[in-house]
Every structure is written in C-alpha cells, then in structure tokens.
Amino acid sequence: MFEVVDGDNVSGKHDPIGTVETTLGAIVGAKQQTFIADLTKKGQSKSCGKIIVRADPVKESNMEVHLKVGARGLPNSGGCLCSNNNVLFEIYRSTPAGDSFLKVYDSDPIASNLNPSFPALKISGQQLCNSNKNLGIQIRFYNQEAAQRVLLCQCTVTLTELLDKKQYELRNTVTNQAAGVLNIEQVSVVEKPTFIEYL
Numbered sequence: 001m002f003e004v005v006d007g008d009n010v011s012g013k014h015d016p017i018g019t020v021e022t023t024l025g026a027i028v029g030a031k032q033q034t035f036i037a038d039l040t041k042k043g044q045s046k047s048c049g050k051i052i053v054r055a056d057p058v059k060e061s062n063m064e065v066h067l068k069v070g071a072r073g074l075p076n077s078g079g080c081l082c083s084n085n086n087v088l089f090e091i092y093r094s095t096p097a098g099d100s101f102l103k104v105y106d107s108d109p110i111a112s113n114l115n116p117s118f119p120a121l122k123i124s125g126q127q128l129c130n131s132n133k134n135l136g137i138q139i140r141f142y143n144q145e146a147a148q149r150v151l152l153c154q155c156t157v158t159l160t161e162l163l164d165k166k167q168y169e170l171r172n173t174v175t176n177q178a179a180g181v182l183n184i185e186q187v188s189v190v191e192k193p194t195f196i197e198y199l
Contacts, residue, residue, distance in 0.1 A: 002051055004039055016041065018048045028055050032097070056095060056102065056130070063125030065159065068186035069107075069139065070117035071170065075179050077143040077150045086144040087116045087152070093129050094136035101138050104128060109144045120186060125159075133159040139182060141170065153179035162187050 001021045005014035018039025027035040033055035038047035069089060076085060086109040092101035104127050110116040129135040140154040153170035161168075162184055172179040 002053070004049070004051060018051075020051055022053075027053050030055075054095065054100070054102070061125045061131035062192045063131060064190045064192050065123050065125055065128050066120065066186065066188045066190060067123065067162075067184070068118070068120040070115075070183040070185050071141055071180055072115050072183060073180040074114040074116070074141055074170070075152050075172070076114060077145070077152055085114055086111050087113060088142050088144055088149075089118065090140045090142065091123075091128065092138040092140065093127075094138075096130070096135075098136065101136070114180075117183075117185065125189070129159050133163075135159075137162075141180070155182055159189070163189065 001019060003019045004017040006017055007014055018041050020037045020039055022035065022037060027033070030036075035053040035055075037051055039049045039051055040046065041048055071087070071089075074085075074087060088107045088109040090103055090107070091105035092103050094101055105121065105123060107118050107121075110118065125131045125133075129137055135158060136156050137158060138154055138156050141152045142149040143152055151173060153172050155168045155170050157168055166184045168182040168184075169178055170180040170182050171177065
C-alpha cells in the first residue's frame with residue numbers, strides 16, 4: 001500500500017492526501033514499468049489525485065563512491081545581498097530510458113554561503129548510477145526557504161566525467177544562463193570486497 005501525505009505543514013503534522021493498494025507484480029508488469037493509479041481517501045471512492053510509481057532494474061555492484069562537492073558563485077535567490085541563503089544540493093540519477101531522473105541523495109543545507117563546501121559523502125555505485133559509470137547524474141543546487149526549496153541551478157554529468165574533470169558549469173534551468181560552478185573537491189571509486197573475498 002502507498003500512502004501520500006502533505007509534509008509541508010509547519011506544525012510537523014502530515015495531512016493525508018490519499019492511498020492506493022497494489023502489488024509488486026502490477027508495478028513491474030505495467031507499461032514501461034510505470035504504474036499509475038488513482039489515490040482515494042478512506043471510505044471514499046472519488047479520486048483525489050494520481051500516484052506514479054516507476055520500477056528501475058538494479059544492477060548489483062560492490063562499488064562505493066566517495067565524493068566531496070562544493071560550488072562557487074551560486075545565484076542569490078532572494079534578489080538582494082541581505083537575503084538568507086541556505087544552500088543544499090541533491091543528486092539524481094537517470095532512468096535507463098533516459099526520460100527522467102530519480103533522487104538518490106539529499107544534503108543538509110549550509111547557511112549564508114553562496115560558495116559552499118559540503119561534507120564528504122559515501123554512496124554506493126548502485127544507488128548513484130545503477131553501477132553504470134556512464135549513466136547520467138544530475139546535481140541540483142537549491143536554496144531552502146522555510147518549507148520550500150527554490151532551484152538555483154544544475155548540471156548533468158556522468159561518474160566517468162566526475163573522475164576526469166573537477167569543475168563544471170552550473171546553469172539556470174529557466175534562462176539556461178551560467179549560474180555558478182560545481183567543484184568536485186574529492187572523488188574516488190572503491191571496490192568493496194565481498195564476504196567470499198574476505199575469506
């Protein structure tokens with residue numbers, strides 16, 4: 001069963017939007033492995049929205065990626081120098097079809113800094129790029145404004161490119177103008193041994 005709630009409530013309570021029951025077989029067997037269903041509230045038959053669930057085949061791998069990300073010259077979403085910027089970044093990986101991206105990582109925000117340097121992270125190759133070093137990865141920078149995230153800029157790269165080059169131009173998604181620089185401060189790929197290899 002899937003339950004969709006509104007998590008933007010300032011009080012911390014989650015307002016229910018609707019639920020839907022299904023099976024794994026229905027999701028995997030759906031056209032292009034994309035399951036779409038109506039959400040309903042308990043005791044009601046009227047639809048209160050739709051849920052879209054995409055299945056993504058996963059490749060097994062012992063690869064772990066160590067990554068440290070920073071940025072330089074990010075735009076000020078508030079429009080003035082005195083506005084409060086709480087910058088964070090999210091990482092998305094491309095679906096195998098290349099028609100959409102799935103979020104795989106969410107950083108903590110860094111306050112009052114348009115040239116942030118984020119703590120190092122470790123992420124499995126399976127989670128980051130489905131163990132495919134040439135699969136598209138999107139890195140998006142946001143300003144956290146209360147319960148809302150404002151997209152500042154982004155770039156699309158691959159793990160192969162991240163291992164080769166340390167700086168990438170970030171672009172505004174609306175105007176397609178340059179909007180800062182992504183700095184890859186550290187990146188390495190570690191092949192973690194399996195249990196059998198330990199023996």
